[in-house]
Amino acid sequence: MTVDMSQFFQVFFEETEELLAEMERLLLAIDVAQPEPEDLNAIFRAAHSIKGGAGTFGITDLTEVTHVLETLLDRIRKGEMALTGEHVDAFLAAKDILKMQLDGHRHGAAVDQEQVVAMRATLQSLAQQGSARVPAPPGAVAPLNAAPAAAAGRHCYRIELPALPERDIKALAGELGLLGTISESRLPDGRGVFVLDTEDSAESIVAICSFIMEPSELKITTEAAASVEDAQRYGVFEPLPAPARSAEDAQGYGFFEPLQSAIAQKEAENAQGYGFFEPLQTSIGQTEQENAQGYGFFAPFVPNGGTQPAAAGASKHGDAPDKAAVEADPVAEHATTAAARKPAPRRDADKPAVAHNEASTSIRVGIEKVDQLINLVGELVITQAMIEQRVDSLDPMLHERLLNSVSQLTRNTRDLQEAVMSIRMMPMDYVFSRFPRMVRDLAGKLGKKVEFVTHGAATELDKGLIERIVDPLTHLVRNSIDHGIEMPEVRAAAGKSETGRLSLSAAHQGGNIIIEVSDDGGGLNRSRILDKARQQGLPVSDAMPDAEVWQMIFAPGFSTAETVTDVSGRGVGMDVVKRNIEAMGGLVEIRSLRGFGTTISISLPLTLAILDGMSIKVGPEIYILPLAYVVESLQPRALDIKEISGSGRVIKVRGDYLPLIPLYQMFGIDSACTEPSEGIVVILESDGRKAALFVDELVGQQQVVVKNLESNYRKVAGISGATILGDGGVSLIVDVAALLRSSRQLNDESIYTE
Amino acid sequence: MHPADQNRGFSSADKAAAEIAGNEFLAFTLGKEEYGIDILKVQEIRGYEAVTRIANAPEFVKGVINLRGIIVPIVDMRIKFNLGEPTYDQFTVVIILNIAGRIVGMVVDSVSDVITLNAGQIKAAPEMGTAFNTDYLIGLGTLDERMLILIDIDKLMSSAEMGLIDKIAA
Numbered sequence: 051m052t053v054d055m056s057q058f059f060q061v062f063f064e065e066t067e068e069l070l071a072e073m074e075r076l077l078l079a080i081d082v083a084q085p086e087p088e089d090l091n092a093i094f095r096a097a098h099s100i101k102g103g104a105g106t107f108g109i110t111d112l113t114e115v116t117h118v119l120e121t122l123l124d125r126i127r128k129g130e131m132a133l134t135g136e137h138v139d140a141f142l143a144a145k146d147i148l149k150m151q152l153d154g155h156r157h158g159a160a161v162d163q164e165q166v167v168a169m170r171a172t173l174q175s176l177a178q179q180g181s182a183r184v185p186a187p188p189g190a191v192a193p194l195n196a197a198p199a200a201a202a203g204r205h206c207y208r209i210e211l212p213a214l215p216e217r218d219i220k221a222l223a224g225e226l227g228l229l230g231t232i233s234e235s236r237l238p239d240g241r242g243v244f245v246l247d248t249e250d251s252a253e254s255i256v257a258i259c260s261f262i263m264e265p266s267e268l269k270i271t272t273e274a275a276a277s278v279e280d281a282q283r284y285g286v287f288e289p290l291p292a293p294a295r296s297a298e299d300a301q302g303y304g305f306f307e308p309l310q311s312a313i314a315q316k317e318a319e320n321a322q323g324y325g326f327f328e329p330l331q332t333s334i335g336q337t338e339q340e341n342a343q344g345y346g347f348f349a350p351f352v353p354n355g356g357t358q359p360a361a362a363g364a365s366k367h368g369d370a371p372d373k374a375a376v377e378a379d380p381v382a383e384h385a386t387t388a389a390a391r392k393p394a395p396r397r398d399a400d401k402p403a404v405a406h407n408e409a410s411t412s413i414r415v416g417i418e419k420v421d422q423l424i425n426l427v428g429e430l431v432i433t434q435a436m437i438e439q440r441v442d443s444l445d446p447m448l449h450e451r452l453l454n455s456v457s458q459l460t461r462n463t464r465d466l467q468e469a470v471m472s473i474r475m476m477p478m479d480y481v482f483s484r485f486p487r488m489v490r491d492l493a494g495k496l497g498k499k500v501e502f503v504t505h506g507a508a509t510e511l512d513k514g515l516i517e518r519i520v521d522p523l524t525h526l527v528r529n530s531i532d533h534g535i536e537m538p539e540v541r542a543a544a545g546k547s548e549t550g551r552l553s554l555s556a557a558h559q560g561g562n563i564i565i566e567v568s569d570d571g572g573g574l575n576r577s578r579i580l581d582k583a584r585q586q587g588l589p590v591s592d593a594m595p596d597a598e599v600w601q602m603i604f605a606p607g608f609s610t611a612e613t614v615t616d617v618s619g620r621g622v623g624m625d626v627v628k629r630n631i632e633a634m635g636g637l638v639e640i641r642s643l644r645g646f647g648t649t650i651s652i653s654l655p656l657t658l659a660i661l662d663g664m665s666i667k668v669g670p671e672i673y674i675l676p677l678a679y680v681v682e683s684l685q686p687r688a689l690d691i692k693e694i695s696g697s698g699r700v701i702k703v704r705g706d707y708l709p710l711i712p713l714y715q716m717f718g719i720d721s722a723c724t725e726p727s728e729g730i731v732v733i734l735e736s737d738g739r740k741a742a743l744f745v746d747e748l749v750g751q752q753q754v755v756v757k758n759l760e761s762n763y764r765k766v767a768g769i770s771g772a773t774i775l776g777d778g779g780v781s782l783i784v785d786v787a788a789l790l791r792s793s794r795q796l797n798d799e800s801i802y803t804e
Numbered sequence: 805m806h807p808a809d810q811n812r813g814f815s816s817a818d819k820a821a822a823e824i825a826g827n828e829f830l831a832f833t834l835g836k837e838e839y840g841i842d843i844l845k846v847q848e849i850r851g852y853e854a855v856t857r858i859a860n861a862p863e864f865v866k867g868v869i870n871l872r873g874i875i876v877p878i879v880d881m882r883i884k885f886n887l888g889e890p891t892y893d894q895f896t897v898v899i900i901l902n903i904a905g906r907i908v909g910m911v912v913d914s915v916s917d918v919i920t921l922n923a924g925q926i927k928a929a930p931e932m933g934t935a936f937n938t939d940y941l942i943g944l945g946t947l948d949e950r951m952l953i954l955i956d957i958d959k960l961m962s963s964a965e966m967g968l969i970d971k972i973a974a
Contacts, residue, residue, distance in 0.1 A: 425872075425873035425874070426873065428873050429872060429873045671856070716859070717859030717860070718859055718860060719859070757873075757874075757875045758875070759868070759875055762876050762877055762907045762908065763858075763868065763875070763877040763969075764967065764969060766859070766860075766861070767860065768859065769858070769859070772856075772868060772875045774870045774873065779856060779870065780855075780868050780870045782858070
């Protein structure tokens with residue numbers, strides 16, 4: 051059997067990347083003083099899943115790092131050591147190392163092995179320090195410590211595999227070998243059997259094996275170290291539903307359920323409560339009611355009731371510590387050990403279920419499939435428009451039913467188009483989620499205190515745009531921390547709280563999305579910007595409105611930073627930020643008040659795939675002007691048109707002289723109308739520059755689906771794309787920004803070679 | 805499958821057969837000459853429809869059309885090869901080519917058939933100081949009394965002289 055492993059690798063890489071991101075998110079959100087047990091568990095699970103996956107694929111370097119990480123996390127989540135800030139830093143650093151290693155495997159990026167070794171050493175030393183600091187005498191302290199302490203002991207598991215290919219058995223043996231010492235043998239029917247001596251729990255084994263087989267096919271039993279008469283009765287791990295098993299068989303000693311399955315009912319009957327831990331998900335309701343007498347039954351209403359019967363049940367059979375551990379451990383995987391003893395195991399129960407739901411409510415689809423779908427729907431919209439045009443000429447009385455059906459089709463088509471376009475939409479969270487870490491690192495580096503808040507992370511934006519907004523936003527956030535928010539002592543002196551506040555928000559406003567980066571720092575310094583502008587020879591006056599002054603920081607090479615830090619200078623690269631945003635059809639605005647902070651507001655269209663266009667006609671051709679650039683259109687009077695030394699014409703519009711761009715000349719079209727007074731001029735504005743475009747007539751306004759011209763042809767000067775009109779014909783979209791840039795050199799041939 | 809394909813008795817089944825047989829060429833005429841191109845480069849054959857002009861494009865680039873939602877440039881080979889004044893009517897043929905993932909339409913006088921040539925039937929092209937560079941020739945194919953000028957359409961369409969594809973920035 052040959053399987054293309056690469057597709058599995060891809061899934062593993064993607065999954066790991068998601069897990070790492072999740073881990074980082076949890077670590078950043080964690081309250082060091084009082085960590086939520088479920089968060090610790092989630093972090094542990096992430097590390098554990100990465101380890102399991104990496105092991106299966108034989109990516110040993112990842113396995114090695116995750117293993118030490120996991121060990122340390124395991125001890126923290128079991129309450130053996132307290133979580134410290136140092137830990138969080140180390141975990142974040144470890145996450146970066148893992149990411150580096152992952153990129154190494156995925157993209158062949160360089161991996162700094164020294165850092166990897168150093169990281170492992172750090173984690174190991176942290177783990178040792180911890181144990182020195184919080185000694186956990188077995189059984190001595192609160193029950194809180196009992197199980198983990200016991201869990202640290204070794205067990206010997208016998209793992210019976212289902213029929214598997216030899217290669218998988220070897221892979222499993224290798225992976226399980228990481229947990230402890232393993233020996234391998236065969237059953238008479240050829241199935242593999244491992245005997246594993248490990249500190250880890252049966253749950254870990256199931257987790258690892260589940261990469262290859264259905265957990266239900268797996269049979270794990272403890273080979274009791276002590277010679278207990280009938281091992282199958284005590285500490286039997288029975289993941290199989292085993293309907294044939296008689297009730298007596300499972301008298302409930304050490305019987306537990308690592309996986310939710312059909313056993314619930316049987317448990318209800320048989321779990322007479324000796325050391326029975328209910329791993330929470332399942333249809334417990336009935337069980338609970340029937341067994342509310344529940345010795346050792348972990349249900350929310352039996353606080354502190356769990357351990358004693360469990361211990362009692364176990365000790366009755368003479369091998370107390372080991373057995374208790376075996377029993378307690380799998381539970382610890384589901385509910386934390388601590389939680390098992392607190393009346394809150396329910397919350398943990400919900401969590402995996404929720405995570406599971408999230409996973410099943412989204413699917414991964416290649417972007418080209420979505421694009422294809424959008425293309426097809428675009429075609430449908432055009433076809434529908436054609437039908438609509440044809441039926442318009444029909445007598446509404448005679449063809450009432452046909453006309454009704456057509457209008458129904460129109461509605462459905464529009465809904466379908468909207469639905470399809472929304473597939474491309476992604477929540478802003480995709481962008482926002484990368485900032486908490488950056489803010490934390492940067493604030494730490496600069497010695498500032500910054501509180502980071504986001505609003506509207508669920509606001510959706512087109513995928514094409516969301517990827518392009520990341521860089522400009524990163525730049526703005528860095529700027530805010532570096533230059534906006536002051537040092538704690540400066541803030542305190544100014545009567546503000548030492549911790550600065552940086553907020554990132556996204557919201558819909560009409561057909562646009564408004565993204566704001568806002569800080570409560572020092573604000574922009576008007577006089578310094580004006581001074582700097584004068585130095586650079588920019589035209590300024592003291593009477594300029596603030597908004598215009600602030601716009602100056604977008605001038606190329608403009609920086610008011612007194613010292614250049616290794617982070618950035620406000621102004622350095624701001625021109626790039628502005629250019630990038632404008633390239634997306636967006637606008638940048640700054641609001642700032644000295645001493646109270648700065649808000650940079652970006653307004654973007656929701657999608658680049660559709661734009662509001664104004665269709666205009668020149669000769670026989672129809673062109674589309676993006677509506678965002680259109681200020682107004684008017685019919686000029688002949689006396690408003692002035693010639694400038696024969697090299698170009700201007701038009702007087704309410705006192706302003708605007709350069710006149712005759713589109714027929716630009717595009718070399720034979721047009722009947724060459725005198726502006728016979729046609730229409732459209733006033734366009736981009737980048738603060740205005741011009742009047744002379745066209746034959748206005749056709750109308752419509753939303754157009756933007757198509758790329760370059761996918762099959764080359765770039766065309768003056769044209770930014772193409773679209774398909776209602777009649778199926780192609781119409782070109784005018785690149786207004788480029789047109790205006792070149793408008794100064796109207797008679798210069800170079801505009802098309804730009 | 806576009807209806808035009810079936811009309812001309814040319815379907816994907818033919819394509820699949822060509823993959824097995826190899827050396828199958830689509831024969832078309834331009835003026836008095838008969839040309840052949842690798843059948844595997846041909847996506848479909850269509851009639852001529854109104855194009856949208858592109859400003860300042862070379863004369864042989866007629867413009868762009870909407871091919872089921874894709875914007876496709878149309879090149880008139882008759883103009884490119886200086887074969888007199890082209891006419892456009894319902895019999896004008898456009899061969900839609902797939903060249904290195906790009907789709908280009910090519911206007912020719914007519915399409916005749918698909919012919920199979922074995923290596924022995926393909927002769928090296930003599931030097932011709934004519935309309936196009938012999939660099940773009942695979943050779944001359946002979947079949948009974950017919951002679952086909954076999955064009956390396958990939959090379960021709962992606963050449964700088966066609967200007968269809970932006971040169972990769974150095």
